[in-house]
Amino acid sequence: MTGRASTERLSRLLAMVPYLLRHQGIPLEEAAGHFGISTEQLVHDLELLFVCGTPGHLPDDLIDARWESGRVYLSNADPLARPSRLAVDEAVALLVGLRTLAQVPGLHDREALDGALAKLSRAAGEAAGAAAAAASAVAVDVRVDDRDPRGQEVAARVLAAAQTALRENRRLHLRYLVPSRDERTERDVDPMRLVSVEGRWYLEGWCHRAEGVRLFRVDRIEEAVVLDADGTPPPRAASRDVDADLFRPSPDDVVVTLDLAPRAAWVADYYPVESVTEPGEDAWSEAASRVRLRTADTRWVRRLLLRLGAGARVVDPPELAVDVREAAVHALDAYACHQPGEQPGEQPGERPGERPG
Known part of the structure; x- marks a missing residue:
């Protein structure tokens, strides 16, 4: 079971206990329908509840769940049915987190955040003041690439433009870099949301050029202009599950394996890779990591490898390694024939006016 599925199941179980206590004798099918699961899954959940209880429990303190008759009966679960209450330190930590979140650029569900802050502040009482002071000391710094200050300036402008477009429901014009094809494209986008995934910002929107929903990495948007046009996405535009479906590989993609030196x-941070592992026994001696990536066109990978020089080696496919080697040899031959300062027609190493004797 994945981490996300485990979290969903835990939330369901915590909601299931008070519900079943209030609806003793409910048919299995009706209870399963209430939670949007199958009857089989409900039985699995009841089997798990059967071995659950409060911390430090004795065998007699376990929840008693019965469903053999086709109806569900629950007992010995009153402590779990009581409303959960936050301790003061928990409330303060949550308030600090929410106040910090409020500083994040691109957050557009502001009403829900403000409402949660207001309710927690009232519940926390005097502790809310301490939370506010703690939150004020927390700095939120949204960075796209620490190595490129200019890139951060561009990203800040892009985030601001996207936030304006979302707030005012207007269309964006983007100039976007597509590394897999090493080209810049111009496109109009109806923004849907800004989302952060694994430390990177993405703009999700309806792309009029592709006529579909697309995710645009903010650090690859070179320019974003808010247009004086309605930016409402069409009804068929549906947000993607970025946790499970950030990238959609094609079965026709080429799988490339590279060994990378530390430099x-x-x-692995800039390009979408399938995996990053320790180099194997057959690895290049300078390799610090081995990455696998998918691409529809290996030409950009060849250019990347020529740029990396001695910082990378091709493990697979072998034909890419041959292609890169031949391109490097050709580039070196061309460089040797035209050293800086030489005039056309001179032999390599000659000075003006000199000829070999």
Whole structure:
């Protein structure tokens, strides 16, 4: 079971206990329908509840769940049915987190956040003042690339433009870099949301050029202009599950495996890779990591490898390694024939006016 599925199941179980206590004898099918699960899944959940209880419990303190008759009966679960209450330290920590979140650029569900803050502040009482002081000392710094200050300035402008477009429901015009094709594209986008995934910001929106929902990495948006046009996405535009479906590989993609030296480790952060592992026994001696990535066109990978030079080696496919080697040899030959300061027609190493004897 994945982490996300486990979290969903835990939330369901915590909601299931008070519900079943209030609806003793409810048919299995009706209870399953209430939670949007199958009858089989409900039985699995009841089997798990059967071995649950409060911390430090004795065997007689376990929840008693019965469903053999086709109806569900629950007992010995009153402590779990009581409303949960936050301790003061928990409330303060949550308030600090929410106040910090309020500083994040691109957050557009402001009403829900403000409402949660107001309710927690009232419940926390005097502790809310301490939370406010603690939150004020927390700095939120949204960075796209620490190595590129200019890139951060561009990203800040892009985030501000996207936030304005979302707030005012207006269309955006983007100039976007597509590394897999090493090209810049111009496109109009109806923004849907800004989302942060694994420390990177993405703009999700309806792309009129592709006629579909697309995710745009903010650090690859070179320019974002808010247009004087309605930015309402069409009814068929549906947000993607970025946790499970950030990238959609094609079965026709080429799988490329590279060994990277420490100085080329940034490749795994900048490009979408399938995996990053320790180099194997067959690895290049300078390798610090081995990455796998998918691409529809290996030409950009070849250009990347020529740029990395001695910082990377191709493990697979072998034809890419041959292609890169030949391109490097050709580039070196061209460089040797035209050293800086030489005039056309001179032999390499000649000075003006000199000829070999």
